[in-house]
Amino acid sequence: MSGKTLRLHIPQWQGGNLEAYHFGAQLLAWLAPAATGPVATVEVAEPDGSGLSWEDGIVARSVLLKQLDRAAQVLRNETPDKVVVLGGDCLVDLAPFAYLNERYEDELAILWVDAHPDVMTPQQTAHAHAMVLGNLMGQGDANFTERVARPVKPERVMYAGLFDMSPAEWTTIERLGLRRATPSQLIDSSQPVIEWLRSIGAKHVAIHLDLDVIDPAQLRSVYFTRPDAAPDAFDGIPQGRMTVPQVVRLLNDVAEQVEVVGLGITEHLPWDAITIRDMLQALPLIGKG
Amino acid sequence: MSGKTLRLHIPQWQGGNLEAYHFGAQLLAWLAPAATGPVATVEVAEPDGSGLSWEDGIVARSVLLKQLDRAAQVLRNETPDKVVVLGGDCLVDLAPFAYLNERYEDELAILWVDAHPDVMTPQQTAHAHAMVLGNLMGQGDANFTERVARPVKPERVMYAGLFDMSPAEWTTIERLGLRRATPSQLIDSSQPVIEWLRSIGAKHVAIHLDLDVIDPAQLRSVYFTRPDAAPDAFDGIPQGRMTVPQVVRLLNDVAEQVEVVGLGITEHLPWDAITIRDMLQALPLIGKG
Numbered sequence: 287m288s289g290k291t292l293r294l295h296i297p298q299w300q301g302g303n304l305e306a307y308h309f310g311a312q313l314l315a316w317l318a319p320a321a322t323g324p325v326a327t328v329e330v331a332e333p334d335g336s337g338l339s340w341e342d343g344i345v346a347r348s349v350l351l352k353q354l355d356r357a358a359q360v361l362r363n364e365t366p367d368k369v370v371v372l373g374g375d376c377l378v379d380l381a382p383f384a385y386l387n388e389r390y391e392d393e394l395a396i397l398w399v400d401a402h403p404d405v406m407t408p409q410q411t412a413h414a415h416a417m418v419l420g421n422l423m424g425q426g427d428a429n430f431t432e433r434v435a436r437p438v439k440p441e442r443v444m445y446a447g448l449f450d451m452s453p454a455e456w457t458t459i460e461r462l463g464l465r466r467a468t469p470s471q472l473i474d475s476s477q478p479v480i481e482w483l484r485s486i487g488a489k490h491v492a493i494h495l496d497l498d499v500i501d502p503a504q505l506r507s508v509y510f511t512r513p514d515a516a517p518d519a520f521d522g523i524p525q526g527r528m529t530v531p532q533v534v535r536l537l538n539d540v541a542e543q544v545e546v547v548g549l550g551i552t553e554h555l556p557w558d559a560i561t562i563r564d565m566l567q568a569l570p571l572i573g574k575g
Numbered sequence: 576m577s578g579k580t581l582r583l584h585i586p587q588w589q590g591g592n593l594e595a596y597h598f599g600a601q602l603l604a605w606l607a608p609a610a611t612g613p614v615a616t617v618e619v620a621e622p623d624g625s626g627l628s629w630e631d632g633i634v635a636r637s638v639l640l641k642q643l644d645r646a647a648q649v650l651r652n653e654t655p656d657k658v659v660v661l662g663g664d665c666l667v668d669l670a671p672f673a674y675l676n677e678r679y680e681d682e683l684a685i686l687w688v689d690a691h692p693d694v695m696t697p698q699q700t701a702h703a704h705a706m707v708l709g710n711l712m713g714q715g716d717a718n719f720t721e722r723v724a725r726p727v728k729p730e731r732v733m734y735a736g737l738f739d740m741s742p743a744e745w746t747t748i749e750r751l752g753l754r755r756a757t758p759s760q761l762i763d764s765s766q767p768v769i770e771w772l773r774s775i776g777a778k779h780v781a782i783h784l785d786l787d788v789i790d791p792a793q794l795r796s797v798y799f800t801r802p803d804a805a806p807d808a809f810d811g812i813p814q815g816r817m818t819v820p821q822v823v824r825l826l827n828d829v830a831e832q833v834e835v836v837g838l839g840i841t842e843h844l845p846w847d848a849i850t851i852r853d854m855l856q857a858l859p860l861i862g863k864g
Contacts (some may be wrong), residue, residue, distance in 0.1 A: 291860065316605060317852045319862050370861045495858075497851075504802055506795055507847040513793055530850055534857045534864065541859035549860040558796040558845060561819055562786075563606045568823045569784075570830035571580065571838040572659045573608050575823065 289367025293321035294360065294382060296328045298353055300346035301377035301415035302509075302553070305333035309563075310507070310554035311374045318372060318551075324364060328357045330374075343408030344427060350377065350414050351429055357381035358433065365389075369492075371550035375415035376404055376496055379550035383422050383492050384434040386548045392436050394547070395488035396422065397479060397540060399446045399533065400496035401526040405458045415553075419443065419494070423462065440464055444482045446472060446536060447499035450524045469527035476539035483543050492548025493537060499526045500533060507556040578656025582610035583649065583671060585617045587642055589635035590666035590704035591798075591842070594622035598852075599796070599843035600663045607661060607840075613653060617646045619663075632697030633716060639666065639703050640718055646670035647722065654678075658781075660839035664704035665693055665785055668839035672711050672781050673723040675837045681725050683836070684777035685711065686768060686829060688735045688822065689785035690815040694747045704842075708732065708783070712751065729753055733771045735761060735825060736788035739813045758816035765828035772832050781837025782826060788815040789822060796845040 297311030308330065330353055341347035358381045361369070367389070369382045387394040398404065398419055405420035408427055421430040424437030431437070445466035451459070459466070467478035483491065498508040502525055510525045540546065567573040586600030597619065619642055630636035647670045650658070656678070658671045676683040687693065687708055694709035697716055710719040713726030720726070734755035740748070748755070756767035772780065787797040791814055799814045829835065856862040 313848070314851070317848055318855050368860060505847055505850055507851070530854050534854060537858050538864045541864060546859045549858065551855070551861075554851070556847060558794055558847065559602070559606055561794055562603070562796070562843070565819050565823060566607050566840070569826050569838065570835045571657060572840075575827045575830060 291323040291368040291370060292361070292364045292366035293323065293325040293370045293372070294328065294357065295325070295372050296353070296357060296374045296378040297330045298328070298374040298378050299330070299333055300338055300349055301413065302375035303338055303345045303413055304375070304555070305335070306555050306560060307373070307375045307553070308333050309560060310556050311372060313556050313559055314372050314551060314554040321370070323366070326360045326364065328353060328360060340412055343412060344414050345412045347429065354381050354430070354433055358385065361385040368547045371548070373550060373552035373554070376494070376552045377415045377418045378552055379494050380418050380421055380430065380434070382550065383438070383494070383548055384436070386490070386492050387436050387438050390490045390547065392439070393490060394438060395442045395483060395486060395491040395544065396438055397444055397446060397491055397493045399494060399499050399536070401447055401499045401524050402496070403445065403448055403451050403455045403459055405455060410452070410454050420458070425458070442486055442488070444479060446479055447526065447528045449527060472528065472532055472536060476536045479536065479540060480543055483540065488544045490547045491540060491544045492550070493540065493546060494550045494552065495533070495537070496553045497551065498553050499528050500530055501526050501528065504530055507554060507558070509553060509555055511557060512555065513557050513561070580612040580657040580659060581650070581653045581655035582612065582614040582659045582661070583617065583646065584614070584661050585642070585646060585663045585667040586619045587663040587667050588619070588622055589627055589638055590702065591664035592627055592634045592702055593664070593844070594624070595844050595846070595849060596662070596664045596842070597622050598849060599845050600661060602845050602848055603661050603840060603843045610659070612655070615649045615653065617642060617649060629701055632701060633703050634701045636718065643670050643719070643722055647674065650674040657836045660837070662839060662841035662843070665689070665783070665841045666704045666707045667841055668783050669707050669710055669719065669723070671839065672727070672783070672837055673725070675779070675781050676725050676727050679779045679836065681728070682778065683727060684731045684772060684775060684780040684833065685727055686733055686735060686780055686782045688783060688788050688825070690736055690788045690813050691785070692734065692737055692740050692744045692748055694744060699741070699743050709747070714747070731775055731777070733768060735768055736815065736817045738816060761817065761821055761825060765825045768825060768829060769832055772829065777833045779836045780829060780833045782829065782835060783839045783841065784822070785842045786840065787842050788817050789819055790815050790817065793819055796843060796847070798842060798844055800846065801844065802846050802850070
């Protein structure tokens, strides 16, 4: 199958409550290879430093739902066979992956390549980007789950690169029986993931790639390397342990076995580029300095 | 004076013998505020992985001279009053600053904001980007110095952010009597630079900003943070110690005293962006994976 591949830009930042996601999405789009099919951008309110509101347990609930509906509308209009999503925060994959599970009639497999499980609920966080995979499986806040027409079956979901999480998250992934391959299990081989794909008879897979699955010593454009963070700001929070070559090998091994129909690249936070952009704007002759 | 400001893109990489400068220049141009005047790009051979030749003491001597002549031609054609240069390696400032010293009739002051003095000769290095300030003062290889119609007088040059260098470089800057303000002298005040500008009666200044003057803990898109370097690869080589706010304050303090007629931003090496670009190209669905 080749089919129509939609490139979908979603510069969403409110799901992680961090303005830098918006610029990170623009730079990610600039860095990406040219699209081979149609390109669409979901309208996202530009950050203006004014902050976001807590709305019944979720920061920016109403604007996130609005953007979610816009993404779903683009997907309905374009009816692609495959979708490349360039985020934005992790939540950007909610509408596209929900669309793909409809498109492939409940048979979509999801490989979640991430240092975090993204199955939190408003009881554990106010940031919707940490809830997205739960929502895709019909778990969590009703405003979000009701927008997933066909929830993805937990047995068709696997994590790659996940190795630790909070007690509440452990409880959830054990309750749902979600498979996982840790970074150490994926150092030399993609076998755990390939075996899972075979075991469920997967034909179509959507891959969520949160860039924070990569070791920040290799890629410093991620959440945990923000240059203004206190040294202990992220104590206890798992940070990525995979290398870029391991991620590339894993995704290509998967693509040899099953059709990759979805790929979301998320959580790009290019701190250096932001530093340089802001500095140039403040200098004489070139900026407003 | 307002006058005509030329934005000059020079994606030169051969002066530092590192292909990444070429991409760094493109990203720098993308990050910069919109130009207020004409924009020109100096044609530079695209890197293709084939390497460069040592030519009588200088790597890529002939192509560097060709690009230097092209830059000078653009400047002659445009005859701007001011120039913003977006590099590329440090050598990109040779033609523009030489042009400005002609334009301002030997009265240009040069502030060299850099962790390195850039006064080497082919006896000390084969990389022309480490020779550029020497060349501007008429020092060094004849092929380069003969292209500087009016050498800049050493008393009209000052360093900011320089704090250590090789014995040969010390000898040169002491022989020429070049002023300098170390990072520690510039922490809270731009006074050493302001006093120098007053002492020489400067009216027009060109500022060379090598991004490696900034502490790599603040800005990791510089030479010394390349992710594939061995831990001891840069032992003994000075790395920047200024902060971004200090650089911004210094340049704006200078601009309050004298007219900034030249600004070159150089040595942008966005390793993370390169990593992500290459990774996306290698992934299934979005790239050639």
